[in-house]
Amino acid sequence: MDIRPLTPTYAVSPQIEPSDLPAIKAAGYVMVIDNRPDGEIPPHLHTAEMRREAEALGLVFVANPVIGGALTMDNVAAQAQALDRATGPVFAYCASGNRCAVVWALTQAGTWPADELIGLSARFGYNLEPLRGQIDALAAARPARA
Secondary structure, three states: OOEEEEEEEEEEEEEOOOOHHHHHHHHOOOEEEEEEEOHHHHHHOOOHHHHHHHOOOEEEEEEEOOOOOOHHHHHHHHHHHHHHHHOEEEEEEEEEEHHHHHHHHHHEOOEOOHHHHHHHHHHHOOOOOOHHHHHHHHHHHOOOOO
């Protein structure tokens, strides 16, 4: 397992195994987000199995499958809703961690500068520069906070 903390409260990782979940909990994460569709992985890593193992440990488990190259705004909204209801640090995984970084950055558009979102992800080899325009557009569309 390779935990890659983008921030103190959000980390991404390549695919994990059920046996990794106790270490994730011990590291202080309270929520696990699965951004990987079942069609990409063997049955023992499918959402139902991972959910069962995570919830048995007291972790909140959220399935938000992001299809590679076909990220939707529904994925972004689902990730944002999960992050909003998290009561502590969140751990998200997919094949490499890239989709988790991308969907997170899009949820944060307008709350962090685009340079920071891109830079935080780049520390772990995730190139979000091609998303700069989308991040900027989402930031511009975000309602102003009072």
